Amino acid sequence: MSILWILLILFVGGVVAWISEAINKQLPRWLALSSVILAMLPLVSLMDGGDDISSAWLSSLNTAWIPSLGIQFSLAVDGLSLLLIGLTGFLGIISIASAWEEINSRVGFFYFNLLWTLAGVVGVFTAVDLFLFFFFWEVMLIPMYFIIAIWGHENRKYAATKFFLFTQATGMLLLMSLLGLAYFNWKATGVLSFAYEDLLAVDLAGDVERWLMLGFFVAFATKLPSVPFHSWLPDAHSQAPTAGSVLLAGVLLKTGAYGLIRFTLPLFPNASSEFTPVALTLAVISILYCAKLALAQTDLKRLIAYTSVSHMGFVLLGIYAWNLIGLQGAVMTMLAHGLSAAALFSLAGGLQGRLHTRDLRKMGGFWLASPKMAVTAMFFSIAALGMPGLGNFVGEFLSLLGVFSVSVSAAAIAALGMILAAVYSLWVMQAVFQGESTATSGLQDLNRREMLAYGAMMFGLLVMGFFPNLFLVFSDSAISGLLSLDQLVAVAKGRW
């Protein structure tokens, strides 16, 4: 039941926040903040049971929704989704904090969209009926579109439409594939069902499986994003308001990775297995190509967006390692990148709020005027470049370790991304904070609220870096459960 509560609180909280604007302009902020915090409370009770988690779901809920079509309203949580919901809640709070002063028009509607996006994401992480999953997949998209299109920067219409079209077009592929999957299940068993557990058991012919897998893969790879479906992201990020960037980078990208882990691999084991070389190649290209693109950017947010794609390449790499280490690495990278990218985007947003530009060429020497901000930026930059002791390193190292046993060349080439990460991270640091101080007299240092938010994220990354087991424990059973599914075991045996 507690999952339903999370969703309900977020959905209802959004509506209430919207309405409350009529009463007081400050009210929506507080209402949004309190409903996210409130929504996270049931999570704590779920985490308590985290010690004796078996491979089964921690908690689930199942009611009929459209029975004539075999569609159920069924939600379930395992360790993996628990971690990601936790991340969603945490970054939800961060994004509300980062929007606190930035968003001043139509405040109520903004927080409505924000909360509904969060609700959609939580739904995606918990739905175990494929149709319901698709429903939430769309729910998180539309409010995000509004966030970019209404509160974005100078080129917001273009960016929002691009974002919408990319996700919508590939979402249609997802819909067709899942309808196809349900159809073949119906043909085989005579029962029309969209339930995850039922569809796991479908036995598909080779070609059919390949095409359906491709539909799922493209949809998730666009969200992830991976080359060549990445080009919506830099535009969306550079135009979105800070809170939007935080949510996009921190949470929405992770739904793509989650989809790959939860659906693409187990539903289409044979086809995915055949697809591995392609996926690994895409991952390696994403890592290197986007790192190289990041080097050429002069728009700070665009640059961070490209580095995001580069880092998500490690997630893709880890997922297609087909072993526990690689998948756990992917999960860790998702969590750590969620925090570090969110922090970097909010720093970029903070700079934009103060300077009214994102152009790197107009920045420089801010260290003197705002040392706290500089140290914070330094922290997250070195987190992004994979410094051991911070979460990103754990994730990337485990991903590489997992892949190394599968494909030495993929791991070795991907590791070159770590060099490029150092190049661009430190270059940005110098371009923005070091050097001769320029027109920085008016640059305000971080205020209390910002310090609190960044402090929390730093703490999170440190804990992930030094005590990754605290997190890995949760996803361990989920991932090993996944890998021990009969179909996957059979495939894995066939491979090596």
Next chain:
Amino acid sequence: MNEIPLEAGLLLATILFAIGLLGVMTRRNIVFVLMSLEIMLNSAGLAFVLAGARWGSADGQIMFLMILTLAASEVAVGLGLIIQMYKKFKTVDIDVLSALKG
């Protein structure tokens, strides 16, 4: 009983339809366009009634009733819109009212 032949009725319906269609195509005053539409709807209704009478089925009359209600609501909504348009644009010429031009 001296029945009116079906062909004659259908011919009437066709003529009515043609008159309506011509009205829609040529009239510039939107009120007349609406009236022409009504004529077309009624011609279709007449055809239904005729066909129903010919095969002794009630369906034709049911359809006519439906068309009647449809036409009534169309007039109601349509006239409402026309009044709004007139208030806003001070004209009822549909050639002037071409905001949907691509």
Next chain:
Amino acid sequence: MFDSLGLLPFLPFLGFLILFLSGGGLPRRIVAVVGAGSIGLAFLQALLLALPVIENDSLVSQQVIYSWMSVGEFESKFGLYLDGLSSVMILVITGVGFLIHLYSTGFMRDDPSYSRFFAIMNLFVSSMLVLVLADNLLLLYLGWEGVGLCSYLLIGFWYSNPSNGYAARKAFVTTRVGDTSMAIGLLLLFTQLGSLNIEELMNGAETQWGLGSGYAVAASLLLLGGAVGKSAQLPLQTWLPDAMAGPTPISALIHAATMVTAGVYLIARTHTLFELAPDVQLLVAFIGLATLLMAGFTAMTQRDIKRILAYSTISQIGYMFLGLGVGAWSASVFHLMTHAFFKALLFLAAGTVILSLHHEHDIFKMGGKRKQLPIAFASFMIGSLALAAFPFTSGYFSKDEILLAALAIEGPGLWLWIGGVVGAFFTGIYSFRLVFVVFFGESADHHDDKEVTGFTMAFPLMVLMVFALLGGFIHPPTDFVFSVEEAHSEHSVSTLIHAIMIAVPLAGIGVSYLFYGARLWSADRLLEYSLAKKLHGYWFSGWGFDALYRGLFIKPLLGLADLNRRDFIDSIVATIVAVSEAGNGLLVRFQSGSLRWYVLSVVGGVAILLTLGGLL
């Protein structure tokens, strides 16, 4: 409590935390006490821990603090391991580290970022201790990257000058190249041997891989990549001279005494692996030899006091690599230790010179300073003697051991020895060139500059002078670690060899005297020959490596980045957009907005369809 290994890296870390969290709000006195005091305490504890090991070098203590990460069959513990090798390292790190911290409290007293300086210094010492105490390679990698980060932060300490920032980035990225190779090495080792624990790895490698097996070659090559990057050896040496942009105590601590020798430590720590791959081990020797010669030539041509010392550091680490390559593990560690003493001494003395002369770096603008800067002069004399391996100074013993071990191996041993001796000749020249130019001869400028000194700056110099002179009589307790039968076969070496090894550095000093002391010969005259001028330019630029890498890597990368600034994949997407927009432009003509036109087209369409239906 004080026998806990975990406390040792924690003490400096605590210092870092206090300084970091206070955000520069503490008064300078307290910053100094916290900064230097934490290292002092760590040194005392290190003594406590290391003394038993020095007495009995087979003693090993271990402590697992917690399980760092475990996934499936992969587990890496936060485990510390102290044996003879790490004992030497912790004593050098905390001992020399403490002296340098003490010196810094004086050296940096006017700097506005006093607190930030000590915070990073403490973090550095902490990471370095983790590096040398780690019982597994992943934890070692944590320390390895940690010291790299601190090095980056400290090279760019004076961030407002863009060239410092550039030097810092260059250092980090260049070493990152090596680090990445090392990381791949870790992946290989774990995948093949199922563990990253150093002991298990070495045992596993010995039992599972034969002598000269492909895996051993690959793994040791990859680790060597990391070592070469960190220790500034060919071909990744270019970052160290530029790293001199940082404050001088940093150069003493990080870029001379401790961090740059981490590569030597790594190879010594994994020596079993290198013994399984003799070809790679020989490669280590040749890398060392090439580096020491190259850096020796370059050091003779530099004008900047710190760059001379930087190239001499590269050259001395080259000797250590030479020692590692010929299997003289103990000798290399011995040289690491003595080098830490005399090079820290030289850098700190250089710091005093620079500070006293208002940040003058060019040695040819100094001259005749021995009266004005007596302590610095004494330090430079002793440090340079040790550096040049003057008999019975510390450097003499350690360098001697390495060269003898090189001579002892078959095959290329003689060549390695000759190369090493030639290098020693250059060492004599460049070290005393510095001394003669700075402290003798005509006073060039700055007539009335007083030596900046005081207890905190003078005391570390005194202590280091003693160790630079007498450090050669300390024998590092590493024989057990390297299970040495490594016969110190001095009896088999003729007295001629000994005589040569003593005479050559003296000859170097003599040549240096003729050029720069007595000024009987003139270097400027030499430069009139075009060949000499060319060579000089070549050496002065560090053999043109910077230009080479700029052309080979940096320019192509930047060019490539520039070429595709707007992401050609995005332009494919843009093409789709453009095509549909063109289609829209065509079709939009049909949407005239005229209702009558629409009706007409509907009627026309129906008519056409009906006719078609009738015809078919």
